[in-house]
Amino acid sequence: MATNTAIRVRNLTHTVTSNTGDLTILKGINMEINESESVAIVGSSGSGKSTLLGLLAGLDVNTSGDIFLYDHNFSSQNEEQRALARGEYVGFVFQSFHLLPSLQAIENVMLPAELKGDKDARKKAEALLDKVGLSHRLTHYPNQLSGGEQQRVAIARAFASQPKILFADEPTGNLDEENGNLIIKLLFDLNKSQGTTLVMVTHDNELAKMCDRQLVMSAGQLTEKTL
Amino acid sequence: MSFTFRLMLRDIRSGDLITLLMALIISVSTVTSIGLFIDRLQLSFEQESANLLAADRLIRSDELISDDWKLEAQNLSLEQAERTSFTTMMFAKDSLQLSQISAVSNNYPLRGAYLVDDTLFGTGQSTTDSPKQGEVWVSSRLASLLNIDIGDEVEVGEAKLTVSRYLVRDPGSSTSAFAISPRAVMNIEDLAATNVIIPGSRVRYSLLLAGGRDTLAEYEAWVKPQLEDGQRWQTPAQRGERIGDTIGRAESFLLLAGTLAVVMSGVAMALASARFVKRHLMQVAILKTLGATPKLLTRVFAQQLFALLIVGALIGLGIGWGIQEIIASLLSSLVSSSLPEPSVDRLWLGAATGFISMLVFCLPLMMRLIKISPLSVLQPNAKIEQNTVFVYLIGFVGMYGLMCLYTNGFLLPSIMTVVIAGISLLVAGIGWLAFRLGRSLTSGATSGWQIGLASLYRRLVPNLFQLLVFTLIIMLTLILIGIKSSLIADWQQQLPEDAPNHYLFNVQASQIEQINDETTKLNIQKSDWFPMVRGRVTAVNEDTVQDLYPEERGEPELFERELNLTWSDTIGEGNELVSGDFSAEGLSVEQESAKEAKLSLGDELTINIGGNIVTLPITSIRTVDWGSMQPNFYLILPKSVLEDYPANFVSSLFISDDSAQPFYRVMSKFPTVSILNVGDILKQIQTIIGQLSQAIQLVLLCILSAGALVLLASVRSTLEERLEEGALLRVLGAKSSLVRQALFVEFGALGFFSGLIAAIGAEGCLYGLQVFIFNTEPSFHLSLWLFGPLIGVCVISTIGIFASRTVLKVPPMLLLRGL
Known part of the structure; x- marks a missing residue:
């Protein structure tokens, strides 16, 4: 595999079983994403964007085909191995933030580093929260923060483990325009400063346009949108 | 600080772990407190009953008790005391009186206490002493019959003994109703000097034992196979069937209550675990996206559960101990006797409840938690892999196992399980x-x-x-x-x-009226008089008892000994007709003894009454309420059969503490009448x-x-x-x-x-x-x-x-x- 390829997908097919029978969501997808690239996956609701994102991040197992994340072939790995790979390479930002409600902002950000056994977790988390402008909110719980603030904590958490690839699922979907813009700026700034590969699912065309490439998901097929 | 510990502290802060901990504490403390309390009650009942036996266990023998048996008891470090009981004439001044005498060792009684008094017919003070060598304690009745006081000398056989106290209650006294003479207690060291025990004398030897439950059980296992005819191993429970029955029911109740506590504890744990898991599903999915491996999560939750178990069990055991102490102290202020200390080794039950509850209610749900797909963060409605039937099944089996462990049996847990399933x-x-x-x-x-x-x-x-x-x-x-x-x-x-708390025996027909007058004067309530004639069943239908039981073993009680026979126009208080017709001219048999002897209506019993043989068909079978304290009989014969034999009469009376002294004084006018208190x-x-x-x-x-x-x-x-x-x-x-x-x-x-x-x-x-x-x-x-x-x-x-x-x-x- 070329060293500058972060993600490589070959003949990816994914079928789920529902009450009405088998449903093929992804149909023979092939793609490559290079290191430090920013890629937007766009498409209508139910087209399979989030499913693809989940598979690329190793959150689920595909039905057939191969997904390589650096030298990890997720298709042949078990959950234990995939989790290790996620811990090593991957960061996430979700539409609904997914902060742990029982943890303070600082503790949420410390989690990924703590999982790696990093002794400087707190110091790093404080620096990241400072970067996202929340140094005054360290000990607040998620329900004491606004939506925009919660997403900023989530971004700080995503970068806490210094991931090589950041997956973002509709990161501005639950935010107003002002907060959305703030989040986008943060995301791209951090992406650039840390050299992270960014893979983002979004409905927001403006946001998609800011990415290096746009991939369109339609009826289980993926096509490159020519810019 | 480890990751597990940090996560745990955060969970404690959020209250989720506290709910689980509380459920565990409730489980452990409820089962512990009830288990310990029941144990204390059982010990207390045993002690109460042991007081009646004067020991924890007793060997009764018609022959001298073998030295080997005493040696073995000594080897096992069991406390032992001896009692030799016999009936003999006691002489004083110019009087003599047949007396029931117990010669006891210095450390008698091992359990309970004598009640003695320095005043004739006094109500008595408790003492654990026994008569010293050269002394004798006599009952007030015996003293009044012999016309003696404290300090007087009496003769038992060839020995001269000095009366030092009046005996009110002898803790191990026989309650056998038909060998009642006035009682006396002497020291066993004086027995040889009396020379009253000669070959062929009717003597009852008792070896009394006290010690730990396990040691007693070990001794029982050793001695029981060596027991011969005329030798019996007695436990406190056998001593008073009524107490045994009462305690049995109470124990059933407490056991049931404890089992219900176990069920409730299980429900509490299941609910708390389900809540914990529900609140942690998304948290675990997020941790997985952040790179937490199933192995790490398993370790984290296993360590958390273990820490929770240790803390919860310790607190639960402590609280459980405290609660039962509070119950016991509340109880001790309500009743006079105090409860024995609880046994520390009963604490394992509470700890086991905590451990098993954790294992069956918490662990399966936790495993499910660990299996949640990290994809749930993107698709919150994604189906969570769950094996609900399996989880419920484990919980159900665990609950059943806990109940079995608690009750040490299967019947009650099985009934409860069926009931819960039905409900x-x-x-x-x-x-x-x-x-x-x-x-x-x-x-x-x-x-x-x-x-x-x-x-x-x-x-x-x-x-x-x-x-x-x-x-x-x-x-x-x-x-x-x-x-x-x-x-x-x-x-x-x-x-x-x-x-009724007293029986009068050996009353002649001519004395009835006088005794009635005296009791009426003293305002004492009394049952009817029942005539009694002694007789022995010798044959059933055509078969003699010897033919039916040639080895003289396993004979039903009805054939084993001479019985007291009576006649009556009515079926009597506390008796209920089960089959046949009760009539004054029929033969009525008590149900349990009929069952034991395999008798039914129409069977003919041959009875030897004073050398005369009568054969009668059974015309009715009835139940008897032995607890009624009224005179009760196995066999009621036709009046026409018994009325020509010399009969003596029996009655039961209630004598209050106030009327005891005057009553005993009055009864000393009837020296031939036996009184059983x-x-x-x-x-x-x-x-x-x-x-x-x-x-x-x-x-x-x-x-x-x-x-x-x-x-x-x-x-x-x-x-x-x-x-x-x-x-x-x-x-x-x-x-x-x-x-x-x-x-x-x-x-x-x-x-x-x-x-x-x-x-x-x-x-x-x-x-x-x-x-x-x-x-x-x-x-x-x-x-x-x-x-x-x-x-x-x-x-x-x-x-x-x-x-x-x-x-x-x-x-x-x-x-x-x-x-």
């Missing part, structure tokens, strides 16, 4: 029908009724589960209250305060019953408190959804009163139906328990049907509304954000 079906059926009906009768959301009833049907499965939990707890409460009331009523009915045994029974009645009420209180906590936990487990709904309603403009009304309807309906189903279940269970476990008459409990639904509605809606009060007070925005 589950009933709850599913009735609940589904009622909630569905409620929904179909209402539409719209303009009143609390409509919203409440709609909620019941919408959350059908969780509501049915909650209905089951409520039903079980209310049912268990009703059962315990029902049993408690009927047990206590039964005991009180059996032993009224004026139950069973007042001590009765008092002992009444003490135990008093203790038991108080004990089971306190245990009940303890269980009810645990039940209330479980109810609260159950309400809390579904609180979040209700809070969310309430908050939404308030956002949409609903008044607090509407939300409150909806909550009241929902909880009230749950309470009503759980109370109703609980009443059905409790009535059925009480019937089964009364008939099969407690052996009492089954009865219908109207109050259950009234109180069940009433308690259900009041308690559940109060707890529900109390637990949900935040929805009415806190601004809806805060609630919605916090969810």
